[in-house]
Amino acid sequence: MVDAPPARRTGRARDTAGIGVARAVTFVSPALVLIGLFLVFPALWTIYIGITDYTLTGTASVAPKIVGLGNFVEALDDALFGNALWLTLVFVLGSAVIGQNFLGFALAWLLRGARPALRRVVESLVLMSWILPSVVVAYLWIALLDRDGGTLGALIGSPGTAWLVEYPMASLVVFNTWRGTAFSMLLYSSALAAVPPSQLETARSVGASGWQTVRDVVFPHIRGHVLTNTLLISLWTANDFGPFLLTAGGPNHASETLPVFIYQQAVPSGRLGYAAAVSVLLLLVNLVVSAVYLLLLRKRS
Amino acid sequence: MRRTATRTAAAASTLTMALVLSGCLGQEQESDAGRNADAKDVTLTITSNSDAGGKNEINARWIEEWVIPEFTKQQKDKGVNVTIEHDGIGVDDADYKAKVALDFGTDIGGDIVEIDGIWLGEFAQGGQIRPLTDVVGDEVDSWDGWDQIPDAVEALGAFEDQRYGIPLGTDGRVIFFNKKLFAKAGLPADWQPTSWEDITEAAVALKKLPGVVPLQLNAGTAMTEATTMQAVLPLLAGTGSEVWADGKWQGGTDDMTAVLDLYQRIYQGGLGDPVLQQEAKGRDKSFEMFSQNKIGILFEGDYLWRGVLSADGVAPMADRDTAVGWAKIPARTPGSGVDGQDFVSMSGGSIRVINPKTEFPQQAWELLEFMNSAEATKVRLGDTAQITQRDDVNAEVLTGDPMLSFVAEEILPITRFRPGLADYPKVSAALQQATADVVAGRSAAEASAAYQAAMVKAVGEDAVSGG
Numbered sequence: 001m002v003d004a005p006p007a008r009r010t011g012r013a014r015d016t017a018g019i020g021v022a023r024a025v026t027f028v029s030p031a032l033v034l035i036g037l038f039l040v041f042p043a044l045w046t047i048y049i050g051i052t053d054y055t056l057t058g059t060a061s062v063a064p065k066i067v068g069l070g071n072f073v074e075a076l077d078d079a080l081f082g083n084a085l086w087l088t089l090v091f092v093l094g095s096a097v098i099g100q101n102f103l104g105f106a107l108a109w110l111l112r113g114a115r116p117a118l119r120r121v122v123e124s125l126v127l128m129s130w131i132l133p134s135v136v137v138a139y140l141w142i143a144l145l146d147r148d149g150g151t152l153g154a155l156i157g158s159p160g161t162a163w164l165v166e167y168p169m170a171s172l173v174v175f176n177t178w179r180g181t182a183f184s185m186l187l188y189s190s191a192l193a194a195v196p197p198s199q200l201e202t203a204r205s206v207g208a209s210g211w212q213t214v215r216d217v218v219f220p221h222i223r224g225h226v227l228t229n230t231l232l233i234s235l236w237t238a239n240d241f242g243p244f245l246l247t248a249g250g251p252n253h254a255s256e257t258l259p260v261f262i263y264q265q266a267v268p269s270g271r272l273g274y275a276a277a278v279s280v281l282l283l284l285v286n287l288v289v290s291a292v293y294l295l296l297l298r299k300r301s
Numbered sequence: 302m303r304r305t306a307t308r309t310a311a312a313a314s315t316l317t318m319a320l321v322l323s324g325c326l327g328q329e330q331e332s333d334a335g336r337n338a339d340a341k342d343v344t345l346t347i348t349s350n351s352d353a354g355g356k357n358e359i360n361a362r363w364i365e366e367w368v369i370p371e372f373t374k375q376q377k378d379k380g381v382n383v384t385i386e387h388d389g390i391g392v393d394d395a396d397y398k399a400k401v402a403l404d405f406g407t408d409i410g411g412d413i414v415e416i417d418g419i420w421l422g423e424f425a426q427g428g429q430i431r432p433l434t435d436v437v438g439d440e441v442d443s444w445d446g447w448d449q450i451p452d453a454v455e456a457l458g459a460f461e462d463q464r465y466g467i468p469l470g471t472d473g474r475v476i477f478f479n480k481k482l483f484a485k486a487g488l489p490a491d492w493q494p495t496s497w498e499d500i501t502e503a504a505v506a507l508k509k510l511p512g513v514v515p516l517q518l519n520a521g522t523a524m525t526e527a528t529t530m531q532a533v534l535p536l537l538a539g540t541g542s543e544v545w546a547d548g549k550w551q552g553g554t555d556d557m558t559a560v561l562d563l564y565q566r567i568y569q570g571g572l573g574d575p576v577l578q579q580e581a582k583g584r585d586k587s588f589e590m591f592s593q594n595k596i597g598i599l600f601e602g603d604y605l606w607r608g609v610l611s612a613d614g615v616a617p618m619a620d621r622d623t624a625v626g627w628a629k630i631p632a633r634t635p636g637s638g639v640d641g642q643d644f645v646s647m648s649g650g651s652i653r654v655i656n657p658k659t660e661f662p663q664q665a666w667e668l669l670e671f672m673n674s675a676e677a678t679k680v681r682l683g684d685t686a687q688i689t690q691r692d693d694v695n696a697e698v699l700t701g702d703p704m705l706s707f708v709a710e711e712i713l714p715i716t717r718f719r720p721g722l723a724d725y726p727k728v729s730a731a732l733q734q735a736t737a738d739v740v741a742g743r744s745a746a747e748a749s750a751a752y753q754a755a756m757v758k759a760v761g762e763d764a765v766s767g768g
Binding site: 055056057058059060061062147148162164165166246247248250251252253267268269270 | 581
């Protein structure tokens with residue numbers, strides 16, 4: 001990861017900071033130790049547990065056996081794993097790639113020319129949903145969506161709809177869009193500030209529509225931001241455990257995204273080996289997603 | 302060159318790490334039962350699923366306001382300084398089990414831990430808990446309290462003929478019903494169904510009342526063990542089958558299909574509320590609705606009477622004593638139950654075990670004995686009633702409570718206990734999933750076939766009957 005591009009392999013080119021390799025190593029070693037301790041070590045540990053039949057209780061918790069790739073093979077054959085993978089995809093696409101991205105950009109774009117007071121109010125409101133603790137937010141959303149006396153039911157005059165049971169995934173997508181839009185909004189706000197006003201002026205003077213301006217003038221300037229933003233929110237969303245607080249994966253696995261599935265397998269079912277293997281698969285999915293984005297980013301430059 | 306060296310070093314350290322790690326998983330420690338027996342400063346923690354101001358409030362208050370001060374005083378007279386903490390939370394049983402299982406894996410768990418008797422098998426097989434004679438010593442067997450505990454109750458705390466813990470008591474499953482709603486629907490106040498048909502007929506009558514869910518029969522995975530214990534197992538017993546018999550688990554047999562068919566009639570026939578069964582907090586909601594006269598018939602354990610609807614319960618019902626009726630759970634048809642019984646039930650109960658990792662095994666046992674004395678047990682109940690582990694206490698306290706004396710006299714003689722085997726939780730999960738499938742709209746036959754397949758996968762084909 002930290003390697004210099006292979007094209008420049010001469011000693012001087014590698015020593016860009018001019019402090020000598022030994023000193024450079026000294027400087028980065030605390031960071032590397034931390035990464036090793038809290039990132040590499042747990043990842044290897046997870047892979048190791050993933051090839052055993054380790055459980056929380058029972059005989060396999062005393063003497064776990066190495067089962068090789070058995071857990072991975074089982075996961076790929078497990079309808080519930082397929083279900084979780086699919087729901088994670090729906091969740092990421094719906095709430096992050098589409099929901100947070102578009103809503104965040106729309107807010108940033110519309111607030112660009114708004115009065116500072118209005119802008120501050122809207123921004124603080126959107127930020128609120130982002131900074132509140134998950135447990136508090138989950139409680140509020142359950143109160144909103146509950147079947148008995150839920151706020152939404154009362155507002156739209158249809159009490160008795162159990163949103164979290166009847167439309168679990170749709171509820172989660174809306175919830176997570178609401179929850180995470182602030183980040184995209186802030187990122188796009190600062191990205192839009194980097195678009196030269198003269199180009200926007202020109203676009204306006206030649207009579208470009210709003211959409212044309214966004215597509216042909218704004219987008220080329222913020223393409224890198226879009227990719228970075230999408231990468232970050234996709235990964236966060238894929239790993240998000242928030243859905244558990246709202247639906248616990250139910251009803252009948254209808255909202256069981258991968259992190260919830262892993263938790264259900266690991267703790268309530270006690271299958272630590274299997275859950276670790278699925279965690280590794282989730283890690284792989286994340287790595288693939290990151291690689292694709294990074295490739296796109298590199299293409300740009 | 303340097304780079305190659307670094308890589309080699311990294312690979313080597315990775316390998317070393319992996320080797321070190323591989324030695325760590327699931328090691329069991331041996332220790333001396335007499336350790337710290339003469340300590341003058343002792344710290345003990347009691348872990349329970351109870352919370353002063355929440356779930357099982359009576360238990361939490363008893364520990365905090367009676368056990369801790371009294372035991373501390375008693376020890377002080379002997380010159381020992383004891384500090385006892387109560388690690389009490391009031392949560393779903395499944396969450397509590399996860400907490401306890403994780404606690405046992407660390408050194409921070411309680412010294413005396415309350416667990417559901419049905420978890421004993423897997424914890425014992427995993428070495429997370431060990432026989433009392435191993436942890437404390439042979440003097441455990443000479444405790445005079447054992448004579449007061451009936452064998453069936455004592456078995457809750459035993460695994461493979463060894464005592465692991467002392468039960469807190471036992472319970473029984475019945476059908477609760479709301480007499481006020483029954484009167485409105487023209488049903489008798491002394492209702493006692495003698496077949497499943499009688500139950501669904503009453504539900505049909507209750508369906509005419511507006512805003513009332515006629516019948517709740519726990520189902521689905523969100524209800525966890527409550528689905529299995531309050532509903533599937535008593536119904537299965539009513540078909541003449543047991544979940545574990547002759548070394549095999551019940552598969553997708555005709556009897557299982559019959560049970561799922563009753564679910565189908567109830568939840569696809571509009572007699573129960575399928576949404577309630579699928580909500581994350583569905584069981585708590587069913588308690589609340591029953592206390593608000595919104596559910597006609599509810600299959601539950603006597604916990605509903607003493608821990609939920611009582612004045613200090615989680616969903617108090619002011620007119621509980623006059624409005625709530627109870628009946629025995631009938632077999633599918635008269636005489637079709639296990640051993641030809643007309644009525645069936647299931648029982649279980651919590652036990653208290655000593656954490657093998659405790660620093661003070663002798664003092665922990667002393668505290669456990671103290672908590673299970675006749676006096677302590679009576680104080681625990683206060684002015685409430687419960688079927689405790691002790692015959693001498695039961696003889697005094699049950700007479701004042703019609704519901705609990707009904708359970709003691711009518712239910713305990715006909716009840717069954719779950720098999721305390723390590724595979725049981727997997728079987729229970731498969732049973733819950735089968736009912737979840739029916740509630741979600743699949744047919745009983747489909748759900749039964751899926752259940753058979755899940756069971757073969759969970760416990761192996763040789764251990765499953767039918768199919």
